[in-house]
Amino acid sequence: MPKQANISHYFKVR
């Protein structure tokens, strides 16, 4: 089963 990724994994906290 594919796993759900987290959005902050792709966009860094400013």
Place this chain on the structure above:
Amino acid sequence: MFEARLVQGSLLKKILEATKDLLTEATFDCSSTGMSLQAMDSSHVSLVSLMLRSDGFDAYRCDRNLSMGINLTSMTKIIKCSSNDDVVTIKADDNNPDTVTFMFESPNQEKVSDFEMKLMDLDTEHLGIPETDYSVVVKMPAQEFQRVCRDMSQIGESVTICCTKDGIRFSASGDLGTGNIKIAQSANVDKEEEAVVIEMQEAVTLTFALRYLNFFTRATSLSGQVSLSMSPEVPLVVEYKIADMGYMRYYLAPKIED
């Protein structure tokens, strides 16, 4: 002093409807360029980004940058007190930094209401969204996308979106079986809003949680068209343009193989 007047006040109802499944509170950042909002849902799977440019308002004044922490449930209660044809003005006074005022005026000016709402002190994180050249950008009727997401969620929890130059294919599978919906690029259309247009650099296949896609389609009333931007292994962008003002964008992290 901050003051933003919107003759088409019902737009705020549509915007709140478009965030309600994802956000309970958010910070509205106000500056001379306009009002914006960026917030992740509580499970940090998706990101909502709203932009309302100052030139899209019927009057706009923002003397200094302002961040308003807003409980969206409270704001929804207040905005529901306006009629769809009311003019809405949002006001914040430097001398009273803990509240925001919403004023509703009927078109004939015979009824004027004002509601003052308490602001919240929100500790929100802003994410830097890099400029991305997406491999595929699909524009399609927003209602069609809503229908596809609804239908696919009858079959499974996830949808695999496969986009080639011929068209876009949505596939789902679950206990009851499988489903595929393929939508071809329009050959020719009379109305721009009904067109399916695919701009493609390379074919892309990605899998997403339908739960979130269905939340995004709450924005369908904002725009006739939706655009889906995809590249391998990066979040999908679902964008609804807000005519002459800006956009409502949703970013959704893909599902990835373990």
